[in-house]
Amino acid sequence: MAIPAETFFLRPDTETSLQQQIQQLVVEAILSGRCLPGERMPSSRKLAEHLGVARITVTIAYTELVSNEYLISKGRSGYYVAQNAPSRPKFNLPDQSENTGIDWSRTLGQRFLAHVPVMRPQNWRDYKYPFIYGQSDPRLFDHHNWRNCALKAVGRKDFDILATDYYERDDPMLVEFILRQILPRRGITARPEEILITMGAQHALWITAQILLTQRRTAVIENPCYPGLRQILNQTRCNTISIDVDNAGLPPEKLPDSLDVVFTTPSHHCPTNATMPVSRRHRLLELAAEGEFVVVEDDYEFEISFLKSPSPALKSLDPTGCVIYVGSFSKSLFPGLRLGYIVASEPFIREARALRSLVLRHPPGLIQRTAAYFLSLGHYDAQIARMGRIYRKRRSIMEQSISEERLSLTTQGTFGGSSFWMKAPDGIDSTKLAMSLRQDGVLIEPGSAFFATDEEDPGHYRLAYSSIASARIPDGISLIGKKIREARR
Amino acid sequence: MAIPAETFFLRPDTETSLQQQIQQLVVEAILSGRCLPGERMPSSRKLAEHLGVARITVTIAYTELVSNEYLISKGRSGYYVAQNAPSRPKFNLPDQSENTGIDWSRTLGQRFLAHVPVMRPQNWRDYKYPFIYGQSDPRLFDHHNWRNCALKAVGRKDFDILATDYYERDDPMLVEFILRQILPRRGITARPEEILITMGAQHALWITAQILLTQRRTAVIENPCYPGLRQILNQTRCNTISIDVDNAGLPPEKLPDSLDVVFTTPSHHCPTNATMPVSRRHRLLELAAEGEFVVVEDDYEFEISFLKSPSPALKSLDPTGCVIYVGSFSKSLFPGLRLGYIVASEPFIREARALRSLVLRHPPGLIQRTAAYFLSLGHYDAQIARMGRIYRKRRSIMEQSISEERLSLTTQGTFGGSSFWMKAPDGIDSTKLAMSLRQDGVLIEPGSAFFATDEEDPGHYRLAYSSIASARIPDGISLIGKKIREARR
DSSP: OBOOGGGOOOOOOSSSOHHHHHHHHHHHHHHTTSSOTTOBOOOHHHHHHHHTSOHHHHHHHHHHHHHTTSEEEOGGGOEEEOTTOOOOOOOOOOOOSOOOOOOHHHHOSSOOOOOOOOOSOTTGGGSSEEOOSSOOOTTTSOHHHHHHHHHHHTSHHHHHHHTSOOTTOOOHHHHHHIIIIIGGGGTOOOOGGGEEEESSHHHHHHHHHHHHOOTTOEEEEEESOOHHHHHHHHHHTOEEEEEEOBTTBSOGGGSOSSOSEEEEOOSSOTTTOOOOOHHHHHHHHHHHHHHTOEEEEEOTTTTOOOSSOOOOOGGGGOSSSOEEEEEESTTTSOGGGOOEEEEOOHHHHHHHHHHHHHHHSOSOHHHHHHHHHHHHTTHHHHHHHHHHHHHHHHHHHHHHHHHHTTOEEOOOOOOOOSEEEEEOOTTOOHHHHHHHHHTTTEEOEESGGGSSSTTSOTTEEEEEOSSSOGGGHHHHHHHHHHHHHHHHO | OBOOGGGOOOOOOSSSOHHHHHHHHHHHHHHTTSSOTTOBOOOHHHHHHHHTSOHHHHHHHHHHHHHTTSEEEOGGGOEEEOTTOOOOOOOOOOOOSOOOOOOHHHHOSSOOOOOOOOOSOTTGGGSSEEOOSSOOOTTTSOHHHHHHHHHHHTSHHHHHHHTSOOTTOOOHHHHHHIIIIIGGGGTOOOOGGGEEEESSHHHHHHHHHHHHOOTTOEEEEEESOOHHHHHHHHHHTOEEEEEEOBTTBSOGGGSOSSOSEEEEOOSSOTTTOOOOOHHHHHHHHHHHHHHTOEEEEEOTTTTOOOSSOOOOOGGGGOSSSOEEEEEESTTTTOGGGOOEEEEOOHHHHHHHHHHHHHHHSOSOHHHHHHHHHHHHTTHHHHHHHHHHHHHHHHHHHHHHHHHHTTOEEOOOOOOOOSEEEEEOOTTOOHHHHHHHHHTTTEEOEESGGGSSSTTSOTTEEEEEOSSSOGGGHHHHHHHHHHHHHHHHO
């Protein structure tokens, strides 16, 4: 007798095709021991009827399961669970329900959980007006060509090479095209030995901090500053000095007399978007040469520079090799990719490579190769050009709407970027404003997390336009204006 | 006048299609400023003639470049560099040739470069007899279905979700199928809150060591031991005690009275392959409960257990939650994938997640989703079954050849694995033996890197059969036997 079709149930699942859902059902039934080797499967007709799907769907699923050796086909008499079907071993196991023997508060030697308030809800896509920063916008990304590049990278020829453990190395093709096509956009020339691929800019900053900083060293950061960097520095337990930025970014003359590392975002200061003028860049490098400190240039968003020509990177002006340059594909491609890179002097890159290898070996080869194809075929440069056009349009709509609603911008002199740094009227706390706006479907990012202390004006907030369609911008800004007017009453 | 076709050259490159090579040529020429906006491209006929390719190949490349906005088509008059073609900014740059201003020996705060001898040449695939451990074998891997799963993951529907920054989260689909399809194979039941996806087992061990160990804590490791773990512990500066293993793995009665963490490989001890009997597993857990220490179970190769049924994982016997379980896809899928996982009590996983997020956010979503499909459609279990069959065959050929050549095995009682732990006759140094065998196209892995001190017998070596075809084994083993006999003369 065959296994009754009625023991199989489809779970509503829109992500997976019917055929694959049926495969999953059968695999699960065999692996769990519910269907045993030698048992006959329900006929494709019966199972199709029971599940309410086309018979061919079941037949294809069964055929696939035969090729995977879960089932065997015995011609007219139908499909059977294979005698050698994959199975799970059986054990007699202790009851794990009272799993409370360890005092974890004593056992944990180092703590990493920080209580950073969550500024972005996980379901930000469900909001109608997501003025949210740093996420991807499927409308902007050249998914079609990315998919083609991924296909190429996962093809047989590349796969056999990419499947192996690279130990500490990188995909030479990705390194080559970063050197040939990305770094020249920033005026940087480098050799392959001077570059390390990382799992995004966060990873690049983390590696850099581990190598340069100890409890006895001093780091300077900008205020306000990317909160992820502040977390990294806290964990190194170095002495951290925050310096207030102005409309031209970090003022070099305010640097302390003794320091080891400066972290800066000269292209677009994070989060104010201020661009550091070339004169300041030269001054910073002079001070670095005199004071023998290192400058970490986080060029996280250089591609998005469309208002004027971008300034050359600090790294390109650096005759002594004191600049460690951090780049990322998160803004130009997409953040879930987790790819970035460090460009620095060879002795530094060697250490960084050793640390990366200790922690995780290397970023997955298939991802590196996909990005390499995307670069080599010109899709990356085309993507940057397209993004620039769309961001320029969105930005001008943002400016007009902000002006109509009389909201206050706080920075001048920006070269582009994908956001505005705003200031609510006195007395308004942007965290409360943000929570209240969520009810209207509007997401803004409160500014408090960017500041070194809690004593700053709580009115700052960031409005990004990288994930919101142009047509939605005026209504979204109008809702923010309305909420602020209500709050002032 | 059109740009002369003669200024374009194909570089011999078997990895990339002709059409894509032509695209690259043109992109490079435009980005470098060699072809300027408004200039006319050579006709497809002329360029095809010059490059020696079919005209349609050039036409398709041009069409692709039009859609990427590098070129525009003006009907009969041909293709022109677009006025708005992507371009690179130009800078006046200082001379970077004397890039020697920084004294890196003083600037580096922490050093990570260890001088571990390279045991495996990068070009190991070019060797005829690669008895090399832990690399992938394209003959064993179900590349066809992996590719299909990758295609599905990079499809539009999944892509839009996977492209976003997950912050500290994982792909819920991968977590679900690890819980449903992998952990039951080890007798482990767990909740989604008790699992963290990592960039491979190395990353999992690194995270675990960071959280549990400080300079004031004591870790116990096996001797011999996976060298990557010893490097991780060195970097934490904890007190590390190495305990010699025997034919049944780590002997619990030799543990010191006071310790904080034990790292062990009970399924197949690394590198001897000894399997820890269930009685020892229970004893180890009793001691852990009494001594309030944590056991880190590195189950790096459990899938490759084909001689007897696998023993249940330590984690499955653990009523108090003192076991931190580390799994990896490197052996069952392929090492370049860089995917593994930690299963442990929720307070530990929360810290591990925070640390992972600080260092790199999360493993790339596309990779996680591809693996999830591979699991969900039953390919993973089918793959394990297939590998078991082939490894069993290779192992028996290995055993026969080893016996015929009278080479010495050192461990009994193994349940499978993908290698043998060998011992050369007294007086033979396996490092020299390995270097000498390379000339014959034979790769073996010398044992010295696995030991805590240099005082061990230098005759140990590892012979793996995960990357060598069955038909090559007898000749390879015979060459090893011959070399050893020569060395003894």
